[in-house]
Amino acid sequence: MFKRDPEDGTLSQDVTPPPPSVTETERDELRRQGILLTTLQELYTWGNSHSVWPLNFGLACCAIEMIAASMAKFDIARFGSEVFRPSPRQADLLIVSGTVTKKMAPQVIRLWNQMPEPKYCIAMGACAISGGPFKQGYNVLKGIDRFIPVDIYIPGCPPRPEALLHGLVQLQKKIQGFKLTGPDAPRHFRDDQPCNCPVPEFGEHDLEPPANPAVWTAPPAIVRKD
Amino acid sequence: MESPEQIRDRLLVQFPGAEISVVTNPGIAAQHSLLLGAAHARAIAEFLRDDPTLRLDQCSNVTGIDWPEKEIVETTNISTPDPANPAGPPTVVEQKTKRLQPGFLEVVYHLYSITHRHGPVIFRLRTGNRTDQATVPSLTPVWCSCEFQEREVFDLFGVTFVGHPDLRRILMWDEFKDHPMRRDYVEPDDYEWEPTPHGAVLEKTKAHYPTPPTPAAVAPVKGAAP
Amino acid sequence: MSVPDFSALNAERATPGARVREVHDSFHGDLLEVSMGPHHPSTHGVFRMIVTLDGETIVKLKPVFGYLHRNHEKLGETVTYLGSMPYTDRLDYLSSMTNNWAYALAVEKLAGQAVPERAEYVRVILAELTRLLNHTCLVGFLMQDCGCSGTPLMYAFREREYILDLFESLSGSRMMCNYQRFGGCRVDPSADWLAGAQKLTDRYGTFLDEFETLLTGNEIIMARTQGVGKLSPELAINAGVTGPMLRATGVNYDLRKVDAYGVYPRFDFRVPLGDHGDVYDRYMIRVLEMRESIKILQQALAGLPAGPIMDPKAKLRSFRPKAGEAYGRIEGPKGEIGFYLLSDGSPNPYRYRIRPPSFINLTVLEDMCLGHTVADAVIILGSVDIVLGEVDR
Ligand code: SF4
Numbered sequence: 001m002f003k004r005d006p007e008d009g010t011l012s013q014d015v016t017p018p019p020p021s022v023t024e025t026e027r028d029e030l031r032r033q034g035i036l037l038t039t040l041q042e043l044y045t046w047g048n049s050h051s052v053w054p055l056n057f058g059l060a061c062c063a064i065e066m067i068a069a070s071m072a073k074f075d076i077a078r079f080g081s082e083v084f085r086p087s088p089r090q091a092d093l094l095i096v097s098g099t100v101t102k103k104m105a106p107q108v109i110r111l112w113n114q115m116p117e118p119k120y121c122i123a124m125g126a127c128a129i130s131g132g133p134f135k136q137g138y139n140v141l142k143g144i145d146r147f148i149p150v151d152i153y154i155p156g157c158p159p160r161p162e163a164l165l166h167g168l169v170q171l172q173k174k175i176q177g178f179k180l181t182g183p184d185a186p187r188h189f190r191d192d193q194p195c196n197c198p199v200p201e202f203g204e205h206d207l208e209p210p211a212n213p214a215v216w217t218a219p220p221a222i223v224r225k226d
Numbered sequence: 227m228e229s230p231e232q233i234r235d236r237l238l239v240q241f242p243g244a245e246i247s248v249v250t251n252p253g254i255a256a257q258h259s260l261l262l263g264a265a266h267a268r269a270i271a272e273f274l275r276d277d278p279t280l281r282l283d284q285c286s287n288v289t290g291i292d293w294p295e296k297e298i299v300e301t302t303n304i305s306t307p308d309p310a311n312p313a314g315p316p317t318v319v320e321q322k323t324k325r326l327q328p329g330f331l332e333v334v335y336h337l338y339s340i341t342h343r344h345g346p347v348i349f350r351l352r353t354g355n356r357t358d359q360a361t362v363p364s365l366t367p368v369w370c371s372c373e374f375q376e377r378e379v380f381d382l383f384g385v386t387f388v389g390h391p392d393l394r395r396i397l398m399w400d401e402f403k404d405h406p407m408r409r410d411y412v413e414p415d416d417y418e419w420e421p422t423p424h425g426a427v428l429e430k431t432k433a434h435y436p437t438p439p440t441p442a443a444v445a446p447v448k449g450a451a452p
Numbered sequence: 453m454s455v456p457d458f459s460a461l462n463a464e465r466a467t468p469g470a471r472v473r474e475v476h477d478s479f480h481g482d483l484l485e486v487s488m489g490p491h492h493p494s495t496h497g498v499f500r501m502i503v504t505l506d507g508e509t510i511v512k513l514k515p516v517f518g519y520l521h522r523n524h525e526k527l528g529e530t531v532t533y534l535g536s537m538p539y540t541d542r543l544d545y546l547s548s549m550t551n552n553w554a555y556a557l558a559v560e561k562l563a564g565q566a567v568p569e570r571a572e573y574v575r576v577i578l579a580e581l582t583r584l585l586n587h588t589c590l591v592g593f594l595m596q597d598c599g600c601s602g603t604p605l606m607y608a609f610r611e612r613e614y615i616l617d618l619f620e621s622l623s624g625s626r627m628m629c630n631y632q633r634f635g636g637c638r639v640d641p642s643a644d645w646l647a648g649a650q651k652l653t654d655r656y657g658t659f660l661d662e663f664e665t666l667l668t669g670n671e672i673i674m675a676r677t678q679g680v681g682k683l684s685p686e687l688a689i690n691a692g693v694t695g696p697m698l699r700a701t702g703v704n705y706d707l708r709k710v711d712a713y714g715v716y717p718r719f720d721f722r723v724p725l726g727d728h729g730d731v732y733d734r735y736m737i738r739v740l741e742m743r744e745s746i747k748i749l750q751q752a753l754a755g756l757p758a759g760p761i762m763d764p765k766a767k768l769r770s771f772r773p774k775a776g777e778a779y780g781r782i783e784g785p786k787g788e789i790g791f792y793l794l795s796d797g798s799p800n801p802y803r804y805r806i807r808p809p810s811f812i813n814l815t816v817l818e819d820m821c822l823g824h825t826v827a828d829a830v831i832i833l834g835s836v837d838i839v840l841g842e843v844d845r
Contacts, residue, residue: 056493060520060841061545061627063497071609086493101844103399104498104519107490133539136530137523138406138413139398158627204403206414253776253795254564283689287779287807289792336779336792336807340689340703343710346779371692371812374517382525397518397844407526 041180048118049175052168055091056084057111060098062125062158069161079168088114093171095164096150099127099134100141102207106199112148113196117188120175122167123150126157133157146211148197149187227344230258233280240273241266249350259334259348264363267351268389271368274337274347282337282347285369289336290379292408294356295329329356331385335365335372353385356408364390382407483511486826490519494597494830497840501817501829508825513818517811520844528804533559533634533771533793536804541628543806544842547586549578549619550784552632557713558780558791559634563773565766570759571636572715576752577649578619578631579782580745584656585615586785587696587738587745588663590837594735595667597834598676604667611659614652621645635766646753653749660742668739677731681820681832684729691815695787696737697836701729707783714782719751734835772799779807786810786837806845810838 022030027037058066070076070084085091088111100108112121123144126132131142144150151174154167179185187193197215200207211218228236230248237246237260245263262270274282300323305316331353338345351362364387366372376387377396384405387393395402404411489500498519504512524543528536540555541548553575560567567575592608616626622645623629623638631638641649667673683693685701698705706723708716724740726733775797781790787809794803813836821829 057491058497060497060522061542064545064627067605068609068612072606073610073613099520099522101519101521103397103521104490107498107519111491133542134522134527137527138411139518139521139523142416160626202399202401204401206416210414210416251776253562253774253778255561255776255778257778284692286692286694286781286788287790287792287805289803289805291794291803334792336790340705343705348779369692370687370690371815373815374811395518397521399518406523 041178042176044180045176045178048178049172050080052081052093052120052171052175053083053085053091054081054093054095055088055111055115056086057094058097059100059104059108060125060127062097062127065158065161066095066097066124066164069164074161074165076165076168079165079172081168088112089116091115092119094119094121094148095124096121096128096144097124099132100144101139102141103139103202105141105144105147105207106202108144109147109197109199113199117195118186119188119195120151120171121148122152122154122164122171124154124164124167125159126155129153129155141207146216147200148212149215227342227347228280230260230347233274233347234260237270237273241270244270246270257346257348259350261350261352264351264361267363268365268368270349271335271365275368279342280347281339281341282345284338284340284345285335285365285371286338286346287334287336288372288375288379289334290383290385290407291332291334292356292383293330293332294409296327298325298327299323300325330354331356331360331383333362333376333379333385356384360384361386361388363388364393366390381405384408488826488829489516494834496593496834496838499833499838499840499843501833503821503826503829505826510821510824510826510829513821513829515814515817517844520840522841522845524806524845525804529800529802532799533773533801534768536801537632538628538630540806541630542841543808543845544784544786544789544810544839545627546589546839547582547785548627548629549582549631550782551789552629553579554780554782554784554789555791556632556634557782558778558793559773561780562776562778562793562795563634563771565635566763567635568760568763569715569757570640571761571763573752573756574637574641574761575632576714576716576719577641577749577756578622580749580752581615581618581649581652583745583785584742585612586837587742588612590785590834591663591667591735591738594731594831594834595673597831598673600673604663607659607663607666611656618645618648618652621648633762633766633768634771636760636762640761646756649749650753653746653753656746657743660739660746664739668736673735674732677735677831677835679728680731680824680828681835682728682730683816683820687816687819688729691819692812693787693816694809694813695784695837696734696741697787697813699723700726700733700737702727707781707788711781711783715752716748718755719748721748731831731835734837770799772797781807784809786839786842787813789842806842808842808845810836811843811845814838814843 022037030037068074070082076082081093094112094115096108123129127134128144131140134140135142152167152171154163156163180189187195197212200209234246234248237244244266247261249259249261251258274280302321302323303318304321305318307316308314333351335349337347353360353362362385364372364376366376367389374396376390377393379385380387380393381395381397382405394400398406406413484505486503486505487500488503490498500516500519502514502516503510524539527539537552537555540551543551559565588608588611592605595604619629620626622641623631683701685703688698688701689703702725704723704725707713709723721744724737724744726737773795775795777792777794779790779792781788788807789809790807792805792807793801796802817833817836820832824832
């Protein structure tokens with residue numbers, strides 16, 4: 001079904017799947033009778049979405065709630081994500097749990113670059129989204145999405161563990177919607193999209209560059225109402 | 227425990243010629259402090275630590291304070307007798323003199339005695355100015371608790387501690403050039419200032435969006451009262 | 453206590469290389485420099501240390517800070533006095549209630565604000581609950597660092613949830629309580645809440661028994677922690693070490709007794725002291741302190757007087773203390789947490805300085821780690837009890 005190109009190593013499907021001849025209701029009916037019909041794509045994304053292993057990486061206060069989510073009461077294991085890996089090489093999910101300072105930002109991006117595809121990023125908490133309560137600080141990065149692509153944003157300061165679990169379920173839904181081929185396929189199935197982000201340098205007054213233009217553009221100016 | 231005045235008198239006996247004065251604290255807390263000259267600071271600190279009645283063996287807290295140059299306007303009334311009518315009321319001319327109070331950096335030490343369970347004894351050191359004479363003697367050789375705190379003051383305020391064993395930046399990265407806790411520090415302008423009603427933030431917002439919006443540009447908010 | 457020779461102590465610290473211990477010389481190799489952190493599962497956040505090793509022995513260790521430097525002090529100068537209260541929650545995010553109290557105490561000193569009796573009692577109750585929470589979590593993390601993967605931490609977090617439920621029902625937030633005000637507390641605890649706190653207090657001793665059965669007599673933990681990371685009382689005092697770290701070296705200095713702030717003099721409790729100053733002592737001190745906290749909680753809950761929770765004369769809006777300065781400190785779970793405030797009469801402080809206990813406790817990290825192995829450095833760091841939000845501020 002899949003063929004790997006010997007030149008550039010991309011996957012391609014050599015047979016275009018026929019249009020589905022069985023409707024959803026018919027499939028449900030068959031499933032109740034004990035016959036499971038599925039496609040490779042569904043099987044793949046189902047497996048992928050239920051074994052998202054997060055990186056064991058805490059930044060600030062939100063990290064404590066992340067740990068709490070993995071403990072007895074909230075039990076992230078119910079969603080298949082209890083395996084917190086200390087090494088980025090073994091992790092699928094970067095939970096940016098807390099304030100990213102400018103001093104820390106290059107390290108976070110380096111960790112992201114070290115994670116193998118497919119990889120996902122959750123920005124947990126107001127700080128990771130936008131700088132949060134510390135937005136006016138001189139050493140605080142105003143949102144990790146200035147440097148790396150973020151899949152799910154979880155607001156809160158800190159978000160409750162339930163919110164993190166909800167974010168995880170949303171991520172799973174997102175993964176389940178992925179196409180394996182074609183122009184809608186996610187980053188890790190396409191050549192034209194880089195999976196690494198450039199790491200900024202420490203400058204004399206700020207990070208250089210202060211944002212990665214490939215993933216972030218400044219939002220349109222907010223119109224002031226005097 | 228002795229009052230700051232008593233300590234000063236005792237120190238003056240011990241160190242004749244040292245510059246020691248009492249800085250009164252006008253607030254309700256009335257924690258008065260001693261202002262020490264740089265020349266004898268180290269010897270005085272050792273005396274305070276080892277003196278049997280004081281025995282201030284713990285230096286709890288080291289604080290940097292920035293006092294920028296201040297323009298002080300003094301108004302004086304100069305009365306000159308009227309030359310035509312010397313007996314009449316003199317003409318009073320109000321004269322304003324502007325005086326530039328030079329800026330300096332200040333380091334405040336809070337000392338406690340664990341042996342005698344008393345404190346705090348507070349003393350301050352001042353630099354000559356904020357640029358080329360921003361030095362004070364380091365007290366790390368007297369209390370090693372000052373080691374990191376003096377590095378912090380060096381990093382954020384730019385006070386050079388003469389005699390510190392390892393004076394490097396501690397919180398910001400080494401390439402950083404500014405001293406962010408100084409009051410004239412200008413932080414990199416790297417985010418869209420939301421129009422919030424807070425004083426300082428609102429001012430910055432105005433600078434960001436200098437043109438007042440035309441009413442047409444203000445999108446109507448759904449559900450808002452007309 | 454005898455007169456320690458501080459000068460020799462400091463001269464040794466100040467001379468580079470003077471503290472390098474005798475090293476096993478079967479390894480004739482170069483020194484190896486290892487960078488641990490800022491992403492390392494055992495550094496409790498984004499702490500980093502640069503360790504120089506001779507074989508497996510640490511001969512030099514330099515902590516690197518600033519990876520969570522969130523500019524608390526600068527922000528504190530741009531907001532009003534009350535506006536800084538939520539920021540103090542985020543300092544030591546495991547014990548927001550004591551941070552709130554320390555800040556409120558400093559401002560009350562600055563402004564000469566009185567606090568009603570009921571509020572003082574409620575503050576004590578919340579501070580001791582925070583101490584239970586912090587010490588329980590610390591023991592869990594420390595055991596995680598020792599290699600007890602998961603189990604003690606799981607128990608610790610189970611108990612943490614019960615305490616957080618109390619905090620949440622009182623203040624509306626699990627971790628960031630923002631509960632204390634200048635001159636009292638924000639809301640009055642209800643009878644139901646107090647009954648819940650009483651239930652938790654009654655039960656906590658049983659949990660501690662269970663926890664201690666698991667850990668205290670455990671042979672592996674003893675072998676792993678006893679004699680590791682010793683700290684002498686002289687160095688601890690000179691380096692400004694406070695809190696359980698200081699008391700583990702045998703120095704009897706607890707601000708609840710020394711400063712007698714709040715209503716602590718009314719309660720009968722003891723100050724546990726260690727005598728070796730090693731990691732095991734630091735663990736034991738925390739367990740014993742939790743037992744004393746339970747005692748204080750019982751007395752405070754029993755003696756809680758009726759009355760207002762806020763001083764009626766307290767000003768919340770347009771709060772402008774007179775020009776002046778004040779330094780207020782309390783005994784936080786990690787040590788002396790203090791705030792130094794300098795007012796120039798405006799609504800914002802001119803200078804807002806935090807005295808961070810775990811930052812200053814790290815001054816002696818190198819002294820404790822020299823001559824040990826990397827694996828020991830991990831548990832020594834764990835026993836210091838750092839929270840990076842407070843170390844880097
Ligand atoms: S969002 Fe709030 S809780 Fe999370 S890291 Fe930021 S300040 Fe801490």
